Amino acid sequence: MKYSYYPGCTLRTKAKKLDDYARASAKALGFELEEIENWQCCGGVYPLSSDEIGSKLSSVRALNEAKEKNQELVTLCSACYHVVKRVNDDMRNVEDIRTRANNYMKLDEPYLGETNVLHFLEVLRDRIGFDELKKKVTNPLTGRKIGAYYGCLLLRPGKILGFDNPENPTIIEDFIRAIGSEPVVYPYRNECCGGYISLKAKDLAKTMCDNIMDSASGFGAEMLITACPLCQYNLTKNSKATIPVYYFTELLAEALGVKEEVDA
């Protein structure tokens, strides 16, 4: 199976490993991520104002390219997923944005939100299946107590993202089970890490990340996993960092026995 793939700016630089482990894991699982040509940064945050069109166009271009190839569009970074999926919802359902974006784009055929956007975790859950994943695990990570850290970008607004139940998600816990470990459910797993606020209000982000750390370690987690480079940064650099935070793809690659070849 072949998917269009939108890596985004941070996966090219600071979070290169998040991307490398994902590509190696995809290969091991038998699907291909075909990178969108000349993709542009999604902007990191979804432009909430209905009168902002220009800042939504990089997403529309990627979505349209996937449409032209008749592929689903996969993202890995939580922020890219959030932005691209919300823009796609606008293109499907908000007539004014759809019309104005298409006026800018001047495509042969207008883009009307046809592409399906998937997070890498959704590929594992909905296309491969966690039961299948479990069968492909050669190196189960037995005995690890792992807390899923969702944060906000993957979950909210639930009605538009449709990723999982925004108040009681299970997808990452199911992933943790599939790779042979034990999920630790703790209350702060869907609280925000502070996001971009850590640039100008470090103290606020720190309080929030400390709460998350306390909550996770208090419930017995020995490590956290995330899909978001910004969460990873805030939780490790901007908190008491009582437990380590890994990208979920690192553990996936390890369980599939391909981590060493990536690290080499």
Next chain:
Amino acid sequence: MEHSKKNQAEMVKEISGSNPLRCMKCGKCSASCPAFEKMDIKPHQFVSYVINENIEELAKCESLWYCLSCFACVERCPRDVKPGKLVDAARQIAVRQKGGAYLVPDEIPEIVDEDLPQQLLVSAFRKFRR
């Protein structure tokens, strides 16, 4: 004056797509907000300011720079008022004004460290300036 007050309130409602009149003042948004302590105008109060067309106050309040757009309030509001979108719309009004940027490129070298992800910078630039 009255006229422009009304216009600004209309603009906030329009670009946010929110109808503040639906608010039943239950306070769930403020109770959900992780930045509550830092905010001078709390999320549920924000809604009332928009109803009262007092956008001038909103455009200079501190809350604009602490809201995370985490959407906890939007998800949990039982009346679909979307308070976080109102905050963002007021922030747009503030940063679109001349000299309204809350972040200038000159500040960056001082505040970055070597691990800081690009995603953080692009997001902050989107949120804090025009």
